[in-house]
Structures are given as structure tokens and as C-alpha cells.
Amino acid sequence: MRHDGFKPAALHVAVIALLFALNFMLPDYHHGLLARIMVLAVFAMGYNLLFGYVGLLSLGHAMFFSAGLYGSGLAIYHLGWSVPAAFGAGLVSGAALSLVIGLLALRTTGVAFMIVTMMFAQVFYLSILYFAQWTGGDQGLVLQQSQRLIEVGGVTLDLTEPVTRYMAALGLFSVVLVATLFIARSAFGRVLVAIRENEERTKMLGYDTFANKLAAVVASGVICAASGAAYALLFGYVGSTLASVQYSILPLLWVLLGGAATTLGPLVGTVFMYYVIDVTSGYTSAYMLVVGIALILLVLYFPKGVLGTIRDRWVRWLP
Amino acid sequence: MAFGPHLLLATLEGLVTSAVLALMALGLSLVFGVMRVVNVAHGEFFMLGAVLAWAVTATLGGNPAIGFLAALVISPLIVGAVALLAEQLVLKRLNYNPEATIVATIGLLYIIQQLALTFYGPDARPVAAPFNYRISLPWFGYSGYKLSIIGASAILLIATWFVLTRTRIGLVMRATQYDSETAQAFGIPVERVYAGVFALGAMLAAVAAVLIVPISQAHYLMGLDPLLLSFIVVIIGGLGSLRGTVVAALLIGVSDGVISVFFSPTLAKIIATLVVAMVLVFRPQGLFGTARR
Secondary structure (H helix, E strand, O other): OOOOOHHHHHHHHHHHHHHHHHHHHOOHHHHHHHHHHHHHHHHHHHHHHHHHHHOOOOOOOHHHHHHHHHHHHHHHHHHOOOHHHHHHHHHHHHHHHHHHHHHHHOOOOHHHHHHHHHHHHHHHHHHHHHOHHHHOOOOOEEOOHHHOEEEEOOEEEEOOOHHHHHHHHHHHHHHHHHHHHHHHHOHHHHHHHHHHHOHHHHHHOOOOHHHHHHHHHHHHHHHHHHHHHHHHHHHOEEOHHHHOOHHHHHHHHHHHHHOOOOOOHHHHHHHHHHHHHHHHOOOOOOHHHHHHHHHHHHHHHOOOHHHHHHHHHOOOOOO | OOHHHHHHHHHHHHHHHHHHHHHHHHHHHHHHHHHOOOOOOHHHHHHHHHHHHHHHHHHHOOOHHHHHHHHHHHHHHHHHHHHHHHHHHHHHHHOOOHHHHHHHHHHHHHHHHHHHHHHHOOOOEOOOOOOOOEEEOOOOEEEHHHHHHHHHHHHHHHHHHHHHHHOHHHHHHHHHHHOHHHHHHOOOOHHHHHHHHHHHHHHHHHHHHHHHHHHHOEOOOOOHHHHHHHHHHHHHHOOOOHHHHHHHHHHHHHHHHHHHHHOOHHHHHHHHHHHHHHHHHHOOOOOOOOOOO
16 A cells, blocks of 8 residues: 555554543533544444445435434344344344445435435335334434343343443444545545545446445445444433434534544544534533534534545654 | 315315425435535524524514515525625635535534524424405415515516526536536636625525424524425436526425325325435436436
């Protein structure tokens, strides 16, 4: 590889080590918040794979998140599956949904792609409300502590216990972070960037751009579903608000803020936005105003986000 | 009530929805057609129109007809001014880049919604209809005001059609829509056309809101459903096609009304949204539009 691979790898290990160390240092409130942020950062990383690398702006990723959320949540709630099996069910739901949506939505481009994904997500959201008998509608479902235990060789892991929960979130986060770094550096990742820069030319070079884009949609969908499934298992709540339009906009905001097409951007964006809302909510309940103004300022002045700007100006090797 | 009259009632309700929807979708279609901007905040201009109508009538008090007429003039003017401001401060600086403007208008949506929640509150508030006259049909009485909405909408649509096809302003707008660079080369002030079209689109949404608010209260979240329905109408009707927009609004409004009466409204929305997504996937130029260049 032409690039120096050591510095990026060291940086990622350092980030994971820092998050591990924070487990022992943070006070209770921030400890819980960071576990949630890591799960949602996985959602943002899945979104970034499609938006950042392929340049496809989806306005419907809440459906992939909630496919994982409901896939695992319903399996536990109604079928009494174990935690690992339910997590698998969430991933499979996400993969199946993203395959179907990808096959349909990738026939469109540009603005039509955004609107189509938004509409499919809306159909998914309304279906959750319509089948309230099973999904709990807008009330949602709560998973009990007894349903969120993992038996591993005689040891019982309780996902409601803060440290276990934090470590589970960190584990998922680390796996996905390393996976996205790997994808970004692989031949597949480079084809995706080529499609973003010039799809016609990539096609002329002999790449099947549709197959590559479809693979990216499915990979993105599965990562988002993993985040959704983890959300259901770790926080025990499965509700329709998590499938609403707002949860399609939030990952876009996090990725834009942190820096699209950077591996650590989603984490930076999620942490930053969460704490901005957390701090401002001490002064005002108007958090939507903060989100709105942040979106407009970002597209106007920082279209590349925090890490994208840092990479452009100072640290060229940042992945 | 027997099936026939029930169906008639559902159709009338659907026609009222269609009338309002056609106005609102026309605004969205103009903005998308001329500027290539997907205005996600269009529903919030609609909501703002309704909230301002309540504010105007509540401030004036007195005769509901006078308050309503004042709202019909003042509310769209304020909404137009807000839209103009947003256009100048944000959209213009983004060079009307389609993807950046979507993100920016999403931001605008959140800002307007939050300001409405903060200053207007979470309650739904009614506005008195300008007149109360019931037309008695053999099976049921029907609000004369609702029928007048259909009339008012038809007049406004015809006026817009006249401006677009028979006046110099319309010619300039169509030229910009067809090819903005050539238009600019011929001395058309494209940026001013864009600003005007964006304000006009928002004002159409505000007028639609003022018309509907006497029968469906003003609420800070009321913009979301009409926004999705307008998207649906614009997509089905084909972009920039006024006739397509009206036909699609009739189709969507009446079928929504009829399906909602006989089935669950959620199911109606699921079916409509899914059908439209499929139209967009398999026939992107819309059912009535022609393929783009």
C-alpha cells in the first residue's frame, strides 16, 4: 500500500483504548450517555458508508435502524428468543430490507433517490403504527431485564448492568469501526469513492457500478440494523419514534458534522451533537432549533465537517 | 346512511382536500421546476400560514369574516417575506446545489417548527369560518364554506395558469425553468426570478393553509402530512406540469378521502406512499409529465 498504514491504525487503536479507559473514569451519568452515543455512532458509521463514500444521500435510514430494532425486539418479546439469536434476527431483517430497498431505490438517482428512500421509510414507519397489535404502536415495547441476559458457559451477562452494557456497546463500536476502516482501504472502498467522484467513468473502466452500490446499501443497512438491534437489547426499548423521519435526519447531521467519508467522523459528530443538545437543554427546551441551525451552518460554512476540514488543512493521512 | 350518500360525502371531503393540496403542491412544483430545489420546509410555510391566520384573527377580533379576509392577505405576505429572507440568506449562498439545499431546508423546517412551538405553543387552535351556511342536500347538510374552498382554489389555480402562460412574468419564469444559463445570457435577472418564485411558492402554501384552517385548526405539527402529500402529487403529476399537478391532486385527494372513510387512514397513507414510491422508481417523469432532457 502506498499510504503509510501505521499512523491510521495507531489512531484507531488509541481511540478504542481511550473509550475503554473512560469506562473507569466517567461519572454515572456520562457513562450511560457514552454507551448510548457509541451505539448511535454505529448507526452514523453505517450511514457514512453510503453517504460519505458512495455519495448517495438517503433520507430513509431510520428504516434500517428500526429493522434491527424491531427484528431483534419482536423476536425477544413475542418469540422469547435468546439475546444472540435476537441480535442475529435484527441483522437478517436489516440485510433483507436493505437488499429490497437497494434493488428498487438504486434505479433512481440524485433527488429522486432521497425522496424514494424517505417514502419507503415513511411506509415502514406507518406500518409499525398500523400493526400496533404486535409492535405496540406509538407506545412501543419494553424488554424486561430477564429477557436481556446472555448465558456464556455458566456465566450470566446482564445487559442492564452499566459496565456490561458499556462494554457491549464498545465491542460493537470497535468491530464496526475497524470494519469501516478496512472497507475504506479495500479495493471495494476505492471503487465506491470512484463511483462518488464520477459514476460514468467508473462504468467505462469496467466496474459494475450497480452491483457495487447495491453491496454498499446492504452493508450500510446491516451496520445500521446492528446499531438498532444493539439499541433494543442494551436499552430495552423498542418504539416507533425511533423509526420516524427524525431518525433519518439525525445520522445525516452527525455525519455532516463529524466529516463525511472519514472513519472517525461519525463518532465525533455524534458525541458533539449529543453534548451540544445536552448542554443547551440546560438553558432551553428548544433542541430542534439547535439541530436546525447546526444543519444550516454546516452546509453553509463547513460542508466537509470537523474531521474533513482537519484532513484538508493539516492531517493529510487521516482516514 | 346508505352507501351512495356516504360515498358522496367522502367524495366531497376528498374534493376539499384536493383543492387545498393542489395549491400547496403547485407551490412545491414551481420551486422545484424553476429552481431545482426540493423545499422540505414547504410544509412549515403551510403551518406558518395557518398559525399566522390564527394570530391575525385573534388580534383583530370582531366579525369573523373581516378577520378571515385580513388573514388571507396578511398571512401569505408575512410567509412570503420569511421565505424571501431564507432564500437570500441561505439558498442563494449555496448556489442552489440540490443536495445542499435539501439539508438546508431540513434545517429550516426544524427552526420554523421550534419557533412555532415556542411562541405559539403545543395546542391546536381554531379559526372561525368567515360565514356559516349549510347547504342541505337530501341526505345530509354540507358546509357551504367547504364548498367555497373548492371555488377559491379553482380561481387561484386559473389565475396562476394565466400568469404562467399569458404574461411576461410567466414567460420569464418559463425561460428560467427551461434553461437558466441561456436565460441569464438574454438578460433575465435569474437570481431575482429565483427569489420571486421561492416566495411565491411559500405564499401559495400559506394561502392553502388560511383556507383550510377554519375546518382543521392550527397546530405546530400540521405541516408534515401535507408536505408528504404534496410530494406525492408533484411526483405523480410530473414536474412543472400545472395540469398534471391539478389532476394528481384530484386523484390523491379524492382517493385519500374515499379510502379514509371506508378503511383506516393509516392504511390509506401506507398504500398511497408505496404506490408513489413505485411510480418514482419505475416512471420517474411522473404519470403525466414528459421525459426530461
